[in-house]
Amino acid sequence: METNPSPLRLHVQLGERSYPILIGSGVLSSASEHLRALQPSQVVLVTHPRLAEWYGEPLRHSLEQEGIPAYMLTVPPGERTKRWEVVGRLLRQMAQLALDRRCIVVALGGGVIGDLAGFVAACYLRGVRYVQIPTTLLAQVDSSVGGKTGVNLPEGKNLVGAFHQPVLVLIDTDTLKTLSRRHFRAGLAEVLKYGIIADETLWRLVNAEANSLRQCHSTHLAEIIYRCCEIKANIVSEDETEQGVRAILNFGHTVGHALEAVAGYGRLLHGEAVSIGMVSAALVGEATGVTPAGTAEEIARALRALGLPVALPRDVEFDGLLAVMARDKKARDGQVRFVLIERIGQARLPVAVNEKEVLHALMMHRERFHREAMSWKTVGQS
Numbered sequence: 001m002e003t004n005p006s007p008l009r010l011h012v013q014l015g016e017r018s019y020p021i022l023i024g025s026g027v028l029s030s031a032s033e034h035l036r037a038l039q040p041s042q043v044v045l046v047t048h049p050r051l052a053e054w055y056g057e058p059l060r061h062s063l064e065q066e067g068i069p070a071y072m073l074t075v076p077p078g079e080r081t082k083r084w085e086v087v088g089r090l091l092r093q094m095a096q097l098a099l100d101r102r103c104i105v106v107a108l109g110g111g112v113i114g115d116l117a118g119f120v121a122a123c124y125l126r127g128v129r130y131v132q133i134p135t136t137l138l139a140q141v142d143s144s145v146g147g148k149t150g151v152n153l154p155e156g157k158n159l160v161g162a163f164h165q166p167v168l169v170l171i172d173t174d175t176l177k178t179l180s181r182r183h184f185r186a187g188l189a190e191v192l193k194y195g196i197i198a199d200e201t202l203w204r205l206v207n208a209e210a211n212s213l214r215q216c217h218s219t220h221l222a223e224i225i226y227r228c229c230e231i232k233a234n235i236v237s238e239d240e241t242e243q244g245v246r247a248i249l250n251f252g253h254t255v256g257h258a259l260e261a262v263a264g265y266g267r268l269l270h271g272e273a274v275s276i277g278m279v280s281a282a283l284v285g286e287a288t289g290v291t292p293a294g295t296a297e298e299i300a301r302a303l304r305a306l307g308l309p310v311a312l313p314r315d316v317e318f319d320g321l322l323a324v325m326a327r328d329k330k331a332r333d334g335q336v337r338f339v340l341i342e343r344i345g346q347a348r349l350p351v352a353v354n355e356k357e358v359l360h361a362l363m364m365h366r367e368r369f370h371r372e373a374m375s376w377k378t379v380g381q382s
């Protein structure tokens, strides 16, 4: 029988809220053992119907075989599921199952499931434990680590939430085999982001592996995910609630979030928006003299090689984009703030940038990359 190599392991150091992250191929097959070790009274798996069938049912079955009552709650896929009404529905279902304080919620899915199920765990009985089993690349390298949970309101994205750390994160790289290419590539934008803000070696590795990664595989995948989680874990250990250094993780997000909002959530994937936003941020850095000239082009080349969009969509209007940026929850007194990079591998804490400079950078962005610009309708399809 083929055996899986031992998973890579690291720790998020947060005192009594510390937790391990296990990364590797086949990790899911030992998930029931890891869960049993946490001695839950019951386990409730929150996931999407397709993921329930592929990954959830085998896990539920092995938990039951170990004598742990296990239930599956499914919600439809998509960003729209991350909303208040769905939280209420899940909480009521959990109450009807008479889950007690020792139960464990398992978030089995991408960032939508992680944020939603994590928030439900933060609220149920004033907080129960939860385990992240992320199944998208974005969730494996980013959203499953760090304890940010929450849902959207009609008034804006992620406006309600809680910091609630998981007790364990299990990352099975095999689950990525069923993920769509588009979602895989969107996750690569966040991977490259870690290299740009904190780790030149990771940047070089991702560039060297670009051909395979673009095709959604790499013999270095577990190592790459490990390195991303390690960077995030270190940052979160230092600054759990984003009072300081954690903000550098938002590189590319000022323009990225605004693009997502202007396009209408769901049209442009988060990673695609961040990909374009990182080029804008590098241009803002170049314009303000923080970032060496030519860095934006270097970043764009790397993103392109991973199959990601780099140009501002053709039909985007700068006025609309600037208005959303000024309203962003990370803006202060209406001043737009950017994480800038001093060089590849080194980011600076967010700084306020005046509107004129932002506008100038956006115009440069449009001008330099106009040949590859797409409209909203075609962005992400390649």
Ligand SMILES: NC(=O)c1ccc[n+]([C@@H]2O[C@H](COP(=O)([O-])OP(=O)(O)OC[C@H]3O[C@@H](n4cnc5c(N)ncnc54)[C@H](O)[C@@H]3O)[C@@H](O)[C@H]2O)c1
Pocket (backbone or CB within 6 Å): 048, 051, 077, 078, 079, 082, 109, 110, 111, 112, 113, 115, 135, 136, 137, 138, 139, 142, 143, 144, 145, 146, 147, 148, 149, 158, 175, 176, 177, 178, 179, 180, 183, 270
């Ligand atoms: N909490 C955080 O720190 C944090 C950080 C970044 C992003 N987020 C949030 O993450 C969300 C985006 O997450 P996402 O990009 O993972 O999207 P997602 O959760 O919507 O997943 C994308 C799609 O892939 C499907 N899917 C998931 N795993 C699969 C698999 N293994 N095989 C086949 N299909 C699979 C899902 O059903 C869904 O249709 C956003 O809501 C964003 O706000 C949170």
